[in-house]
Amino acid sequence: MIASYSCPPIAVNGLVPSTDGLPGHGFLKKVRRLAGFCLFLLPYAAQAQTQPPSQPLGTWLIGTVQLPARERGWGGFVEGQVRSNALFDQVNYYEVKGGISYDLGPAFSAMVATGRYHTYNFRDLADGPQVLETRLWEQITMSQNVERLKFEHRYRVEQRWFGESTPENQAIQGRFRNRVRYRMNLMIPLNAMTIQPRTVFVSIYDELFLNFKAPHLERNRVYAGLGYQIDRNWIIQAGWVNQYDQAPVSIGDKNNVVLSVMYRLHRKNGERERLPTQVD
Known part of the structure; x- marks a missing residue:
C-alpha cells in the first residue's frame, strides 16, 4: 500500500x-x-x-526421507524445505539438511545433523541470498505415551555460522551464534491407539528458540495440523504454523500453511510405532 x-x-x-x-x-x-x-x-x-508488502499468509513445503533406527541402532534423514512470502507465491527461502541418529531404546534417541539455509528477496531471486547460514546441531528426544496421547520432548543445541548478506542485514554478517531449542509435541491418533498404516492423527507443538545473548527469546513457533499415515512408507500432513521472530533483521509474527510429505525407508526388525514429527 x-x-x-x-x-x-x-x-x-x-x-x-x-x-x-x-x-x-x-x-x-x-x-x-x-x-x-x-x-x-x-x-x-x-x-x-x-x-515490500506484508502478506498475511505464507507457505511451507517440506519433503523428508527417513531411515528409521531399530530399537537400538543407527538411523538418519535428509530433508528439503521451501518457504514463500505469500500463499503458494513469492518464494523467498529454502533449506537442505541431513543427519544421523541413534536410538538408545523405544523412548530415547540422540541425533547429530547439519543444514544449509538461504533467505532471499522474493522480488529479485537473481540477487542471491540476503542471509546465508550453515548450521550444526545436537539433540536428544524423549517420548512418553499416556494411552493414545503421544508426547515428545525435544532438546536441541545449535551452532550457527552466517555468511555473506546484503548491506541491509550487516547486523548478522560473519557472525557465529549458539542457540538452544525446546519443543513439546503432542500427537493423537484418531482411529487407532497407535500411529500405524491407515491412521489419521492430530499433531500439536510449541517450540521455544533461546539465545545466550539478548534477545534471549529469539523465536516461538506454534503448530497444529492433521496427518495421515498411508502405509508403512508414506506419511502426509497439512497444518498451520504461527512463527514469532525477534531477530536483528525482523520483529513480528506470521501465519503459514504447512504441507509435508515423509517417506520412510523400510528396515527389517524395525517395525514399531514411530511418531511422524517434523524434523525441523
Whole structure:
C-alpha cells in the first residue's frame, strides 16, 4: 500500500490578504504548523512506498526421507524445505539438511545433523541470498505415551555460522551464534491407539528458540495440523504454523500453511510405532 500525504497551499513572504472575511495571521500560523507536520511525515511516506508488502499468509513445503533406527541402532534423514512470502507465491527461502541418529531404546534417541539455509528477496531471486547460514546441531528426544496421547520432548543445541548478506542485514554478517531449542509435541491418533498404516492423527507443538545473548527469546513457533499415515512408507500432513521472530533483521509474527510429505525407508526388525514429527 502506498502512503500519501497532501499539504495545503502555504502563503509566501507572509502576504496574506487583509480583506474582510479572509483568513488572517492566526490562520497563517496554523497553516505553517500543518506544513511542518507534513514535511515531518515525508520520510515515513517514502519508507512506506519502498517497503515490500506484508502478506498475511505464507507457505511451507517440506519433503523428508527417513531411515528409521531399530530399537537400538543407527538411523538418519535428509530433508528439503521451501518457504514463500505469500500463499503458494513469492518464494523467498529454502533449506537442505541431513543427519544421523541413534536410538538408545523405544523412548530415547540422540541425533547429530547439519543444514544449509538461504533467505532471499522474493522480488529479485537473481540477487542471491540476503542471509546465508550453515548450521550444526545436537539433540536428544524423549517420548512418553499416556494411552493414545503421544508426547515428545525435544532438546536441541545449535551452532550457527552466517555468511555473506546484503548491506541491509550487516547486523548478522560473519557472525557465529549458539542457540538452544525446546519443543513439546503432542500427537493423537484418531482411529487407532497407535500411529500405524491407515491412521489419521492430530499433531500439536510449541517450540521455544533461546539465545545466550539478548534477545534471549529469539523465536516461538506454534503448530497444529492433521496427518495421515498411508502405509508403512508414506506419511502426509497439512497444518498451520504461527512463527514469532525477534531477530536483528525482523520483529513480528506470521501465519503459514504447512504441507509435508515423509517417506520412510523400510528396515527389517524395525517395525514399531514411530511418531511422524517434523524434523525441523
